Amino acid sequence: MDCIGEDAKSTKEIQECLQEHEEEMSASCLYYHLSELKKAGIIAVAGYKEEGGGAPEKIWRLKSRRIVIDLLETEKGNGSDRS
Numbered sequence: 912m913d914c915i916g917e918d919a920k921s922t923k924e925i926q927e928c929l930q931e932h933e934e935e936m937s938a939s940c941l942y943y944h945l946s947e948l949k950k951a952g953i954i955a956v957a958g959y960k961e962e963g964g965g966a967p968e969k970i971w972r973l974k975s976r977r978i979v980i981d982l983l984e985t986e987k988g989n990g991s992d993r994s
Contacts, residue, residue, distance in 0.1 A: 912953075912973065919957040919972040945971060953978065 914920060914928035926941050936944075948954045955974045959967035 915954065915971055915973055919970045921960050921968050921970050923968060925971065945969075 914925045914932075920928070922938075922941065922945065925945070926936065926938065929936055929941070945954065949956070952974060954971050956969050957972040958970040960970055961967050
């Protein structure tokens with residue numbers, strides 16, 4: 912999340928940021944994690960960057976600065992927490 916920050920960043924820029932912070936990650940591993948964060952609604956594709964003759968590179972942005980996680984499931988309708 913720190914590598915994306917306030918701005919939108921390309922997949923390549925995110926990977927370079929991780930390397931600067933001594934977090935080695937293969938491109939395929941990074942793509943997997945970005946995809947999972949997208950599925951969870953944490954990040955979104957902000958656009959595409961055309962580079963050379965290959966497929967366009969995705970540009971990512973945070974969807975929200977704050978995430979709230981309810982670690983306790985509640986039963987719907989009765990308002991009580993399950994233990």
